[in-house]
Amino acid sequence: MTMIDFASLYAAPTPAPTPSWAGFPRYNFVGGHNDPQAIPVDELAAAASRVIHERGRTLATYHSDSGPLGDLSLRRFVADRLRSRSGGSVTPDEVLITAGSWQGIQLIAELLVAPGDTVLVEQHSFQHVINLLRGRQAEIIGIPMDNGGMRIDALATVLEDLRRRGVSAKFVYTIPTLQNPTTTVLELPRRRELLALSAAHGVPVFEDECYADLIWEGERPPALLGLDEERKVLHIGSFSKCLAPALRLGYLVAPSEVVQRLVTLKGDAGIGVLEQMVTAEYFSRHYQTHVDRLRNGLRLKLQVLVSALNEHFGTSAEFQVPRGGMFLWVRLPEGVDTRTLVAPAGEAGVAFDDGPSWSVDGDGARRYLRLCFALPNESDIYDGIARLAEVFHRETGIPPRSANIER
Amino acid sequence: MTMIDFASLYAAPTPAPTPSWAGFPRYNFVGGHNDPQAIPVDELAAAASRVIHERGRTLATYHSDSGPLGDLSLRRFVADRLRSRSGGSVTPDEVLITAGSWQGIQLIAELLVAPGDTVLVEQHSFQHVINLLRGRQAEIIGIPMDNGGMRIDALATVLEDLRRRGVSAKFVYTIPTLQNPTTTVLELPRRRELLALSAAHGVPVFEDECYADLIWEGERPPALLGLDEERKVLHIGSFSKCLAPALRLGYLVAPSEVVQRLVTLKGDAGIGVLEQMVTAEYFSRHYQTHVDRLRNGLRLKLQVLVSALNEHFGTSAEFQVPRGGMFLWVRLPEGVDTRTLVAPAGEAGVAFDDGPSWSVDGDGARRYLRLCFALPNESDIYDGIARLAEVFHRETGIPPRSANIER
Numbered sequence: 001m002t003m004i005d006f007a008s009l010y011a012a013p014t015p016a017p018t019p020s021w022a023g024f025p026r027y028n029f030v031g032g033h034n035d036p037q038a039i040p041v042d043e044l045a046a047a048a049s050r051v052i053h054e055r056g057r058t059l060a061t062y063h064s065d066s067g068p069l070g071d072l073s074l075r076r077f078v079a080d081r082l083r084s085r086s087g088g089s090v091t092p093d094e095v096l097i098t099a100g101s102w103q104g105i106q107l108i109a110e111l112l113v114a115p116g117d118t119v120l121v122e123q124h125s126f127q128h129v130i131n132l133l134r135g136r137q138a139e140i141i142g143i144p145m146d147n148g149g150m151r152i153d154a155l156a157t158v159l160e161d162l163r164r165r166g167v168s169a170k171f172v173y174t175i176p177t178l179q180n181p182t183t184t185v186l187e188l189p190r191r192r193e194l195l196a197l198s199a200a201h202g203v204p205v206f207e208d209e210c211y212a213d214l215i216w217e218g219e220r221p222p223a224l225l226g227l228d229e230e231r232k233v234l235h236i237g238s239f240s241k242c243l244a245p246a247l248r249l250g251y252l253v254a255p256s257e258v259v260q261r262l263v264t265l266k267g268d269a270g271i272g273v274l275e276q277m278v279t280a281e282y283f284s285r286h287y288q289t290h291v292d293r294l295r296n297g298l299r300l301k302l303q304v305l306v307s308a309l310n311e312h313f314g315t316s317a318e319f320q321v322p323r324g325g326m327f328l329w330v331r332l333p334e335g336v337d338t339r340t341l342v343a344p345a346g347e348a349g350v351a352f353d354d355g356p357s358w359s360v361d362g363d364g365a366r367r368y369l370r371l372c373f374a375l376p377n378e379s380d381i382y383d384g385i386a387r388l389a390e391v392f393h394r395e396t397g398i399p400p401r402s403a404n405i406e407r
Numbered sequence: 408m409t410m411i412d413f414a415s416l417y418a419a420p421t422p423a424p425t426p427s428w429a430g431f432p433r434y435n436f437v438g439g440h441n442d443p444q445a446i447p448v449d450e451l452a453a454a455a456s457r458v459i460h461e462r463g464r465t466l467a468t469y470h471s472d473s474g475p476l477g478d479l480s481l482r483r484f485v486a487d488r489l490r491s492r493s494g495g496s497v498t499p500d501e502v503l504i505t506a507g508s509w510q511g512i513q514l515i516a517e518l519l520v521a522p523g524d525t526v527l528v529e530q531h532s533f534q535h536v537i538n539l540l541r542g543r544q545a546e547i548i549g550i551p552m553d554n555g556g557m558r559i560d561a562l563a564t565v566l567e568d569l570r571r572r573g574v575s576a577k578f579v580y581t582i583p584t585l586q587n588p589t590t591t592v593l594e595l596p597r598r599r600e601l602l603a604l605s606a607a608h609g610v611p612v613f614e615d616e617c618y619a620d621l622i623w624e625g626e627r628p629p630a631l632l633g634l635d636e637e638r639k640v641l642h643i644g645s646f647s648k649c650l651a652p653a654l655r656l657g658y659l660v661a662p663s664e665v666v667q668r669l670v671t672l673k674g675d676a677g678i679g680v681l682e683q684m685v686t687a688e689y690f691s692r693h694y695q696t697h698v699d700r701l702r703n704g705l706r707l708k709l710q711v712l713v714s715a716l717n718e719h720f721g722t723s724a725e726f727q728v729p730r731g732g733m734f735l736w737v738r739l740p741e742g743v744d745t746r747t748l749v750a751p752a753g754e755a756g757v758a759f760d761d762g763p764s765w766s767v768d769g770d771g772a773r774r775y776l777r778l779c780f781a782l783p784n785e786s787d788i789y790d791g792i793a794r795l796a797e798v799f800h801r802e803t804g805i806p807p808r809s810a811n812i813e814r
Binding site: 272 | 445
C-alpha cells in the first residue's frame with residue numbers, strides 16, 4: 001500500500017517527464033556533439049595529471065582559490081584569447097565561467113527579459129534560445145537574413161519602428177560567426193553597422209560566439225565585443241565546440257556591473273573546478289594545435305556530407321557550403337515540410353533537425369533541415385544520408401531519384 | 408558617451424550585485440569547505456589519467472554515453488554504496504547526478520513547493536534551505552530538536568494539527584546524520600517512527616545525507632531511504648564532504664517518476680562528465696581508504712577546536728562533541744546575540760556563522776554559533792579561537808577571562 005502520491009504534490013506547472021534515455025540514434029545528425037576522434041586523449045590526460053598535482057588541494061574549498069566567477073587560470077585564458085584575436089581589453093573580472101554557454105544564455109534572459117519584453121533575434125536561430133524566450137513570454141522579432149547573415153537594413157527598420165512605438169528592446173541576440181543554423185558569417189562592415197545601431201538605440205548586442213573557433217576558410221572577423229569601444233556587448237562563448245561538450249564549460253563576458261548581478265542569479269556555488277583547471281592547462285599549451293586538428297577533421301566530414309547529399313539528393317538539396325562549423329543548413333524543394341519527416345527518419349535510425357524548430361517564424365522554414373556532422377564517422381555520414389534520401393523519397397517523392405537506385 | 412544603460416534594462420526584481428571576491432578570511436570557520444591536506448592528489452591524478460585514456464572520447468557527446476541522469480559509472484557507484492550501507496535496492500535509473508547536493512535541493516523545491524505551501528524542517532537547519540524555502544514563499548514549520556535530533560513526538564503533533572486544518576505538507580526536510588548545524592544523529596527507532604508518520608500522513612521525507620560519510624564514532628544508522636520499504640523517500644547526498652566541494656558533484660535518489668520530472672526541470676544539458684568519471688574511477692578503488700583518512704584528519708582538527716574553546720572560552724562555550732562531521736554548534740551564555748559579533752570578528756580576521764542564520768526561528772538561536780573546522784590548519788584553529796575569544800570578550804564581556812590573559 002503506497003501512502004505517498006507524488007503526482008498530487010507537484011507544484012504547478014508540473015514539468016513533463018523526460019523519457020528514459022535510449023541511447024543515440026544510429027545515424028545521428030542532431031545536437032552540437034563534437035568529433036570523438038578529435039578528443040586529445042593523451043594530452044588531456046597529461047594536463048589533468050599535471051594540474052591535479054599542482055593545484056589539486058585547492059579543490060577542497062568552494063570555488064577553489066579563485067572566487068565565484070570561476071577558476072582564474074581559465075578566466076585569464078579567455079581574456080587573453082579574446083584580446084589577441086579580437087582586440088579590446090577584457091579583464092578576468094569581466095569573465096564569468098558558466099556551465100556551457102547555455103547557462104550564460106539563461107542568466108542573461110533571467111536578468112533582462114520580463115514577460116512582454118521585446119527581443120530581437122536572427123530569423124533562424126538557436127532552437128533553445130527561441131524556446132527559452134518564448135517561455136519567458138517575450139515578444140520575439142525575427143530579423144531577416146541573407147547569405148551574409150543578419151540584414152542590418154532590416155534591423156534598422158525594426159529598431160526605428162520600435163522607437164516610434166516607444167518600445168525599448170532588451171537586446172539583439174546574434175550568432176555572427178558560423179551562425180546557427182544558417183552558417184553565415186557577418187562581415188566587418190555589417191558588424192560595425194550593428195554596433196552603431198546598438199549605440200544609437202540603446203539596445204545591447206548579445207553576441208553568441210560559440211562556433212567561431214571552427215572557421216577554416218577566409219578571414220575570421222573580430223568579435224563584436226572587441227570592436228565595441230564602449231564595451232557594452234554581452235558576449236558568450238563555449239568550450240563545447242572547440243573541445244568537448246560533456247565538460248559543460250562556457251563563459252560570459254560583460255561589464256563588471258552586469259557580471260556582479262549575474263553571479264547573484266547564478267547561485268550554484270560555482271562550476272566544477274577540475275574541468276576548468278584541466279581545460280586551462282591543456283589549452284594554455286595546445287590551443288592552436290588542437291583547434292587546427294579539429295577543424296581539419298570537421299572539414300573532411302563536411303566534404304563527405306556534401307558528396308553524400310549531392311549523390312543522394314542531387315539538385316533537391318540546396319545549401320551554401322559553410323566556411324567552418326559542425327552543421328549544414330539545407331533547403332528542399334517547395335512543398336516539403338521537414339517536420340513531417342522527423343518521425344519516419346527516426347524509425348529508419350536517422351535523426352535530423354527540422355527547420356521550423358530553428359526559426360522564429362516556424363512555418364517559413366518548413367523546407368529546411370539542419371544536419372550536424374561532427375559526431376558520425378565518415379561512413380555513417382554517407383550511409384545516413386542515403387537512408388535519409390530513401391525515407392524522404394518514400395514520404396514526399398523528393399529526391400526523385402538517387403545515384404544508385406531508380407525510384 | 409555611453410548609450411547603453413544596463414541598469415534601466417534589468418527585469419524586476421533586480422538581483423543585488425555580488426561584491427568582488429576578496430579571498431578567504433584569515434581564520435575561516437564558515438562554509439562547508441573540506442580539508443586541503445586530505446585531497447588525495449596522487450591517486451586522483453592517476454584516476455584522471457586512467458579514465459581519460461579509457462573513456463575520454465565519450466566527452467565529445469553531450470552526457471557522454473550515459474544520458475541525462477549522469478555518468479553511469481558514478482550512478483552505479485552511488486546505487487551500490489547506498490545498497491551496501493543502508494540496504495534497499497536503488498537502481499542507477501533512480502539516481503540523478505546533480506551539481507552538488509544544492510542543485511538537488513533546488514530541484515525538489517521547484518518541483519514541489521508553490522507559494523503558501525507548508526514544509527517541515529528541523530528547527531535548526533541548513534541556512535540555504537531555509538532561505539530558499541522563504542524565497543519560494545513557503546510556510547516553514549520548524550520541528551523542535553533535542554540531543555537525539557528531530558523530536559518525533561513534536562513532529563507527530565505538528566502533522567496532527569495540519570491534518571485537522573486540512574493542510575498537506577509538501578515534505579519533511581531532515582539531515583538525520585550529523586545534522587547541520589546541530590551535529591545530532593537520529594537513531595534507528597526515531598528513523599522508523601519518522602517513516603511511519605510520513606506514510607500515515609502522506610508527507611514525503613526529504614533526506615539530506617551529505618555529511619553522513621563523516622561519522623567516526625558509534626554506529627552509523629542506515630539511511631532513511633534504505634529503511635523505507637515503500638521507496639518514497641527523496642534522498643540527496645554529496646561528494647563535497649567526502650571528497651571535494653569544488654568538484655560540484657552531488658546526487659539525488661527518488662522514484663523514477665519523480666526523477667523524470669526533475670530531469671526536465673534541470674534543463675542544464677548535464678553535469679561535467681570528466682569530474683563524474685574521475686570521481687567514480689577514484690572511489691571505485693579508494694573509497695574506504697580515503698574516507699578513513701579524511702575522518703582521521705577531521706577528528707584531530709576537532710580535538711584542537713575543542714581544546715581551544717575550552718582554553719579560551721571555558722564554561723562560556725557549551726557544546727556536544729560531535730560523532731563526526733566538519734562543524735561544531737556552540738551555545739554561549741544567555742544575553743549574547745552572535746549576530747552582533749560577526750562584523751567585529753570579521754575585522755579581526757575571524758569568520759563564523761551566527762546561530763539565527765541556521766534556524767527557522769532566528770531569534771531563538773541567537774546564543775548559538777557554528778564553527779566549521781575542516782579548512783583551517785591546526786594552528787589557525789587554535790589562534791582563530793583565541794582571537795574570537797578576545798573579540799567576544801571585548802564586545803560582550805563573555806568569556807569573562809581566558810587561560811592566558813586576565814581581562
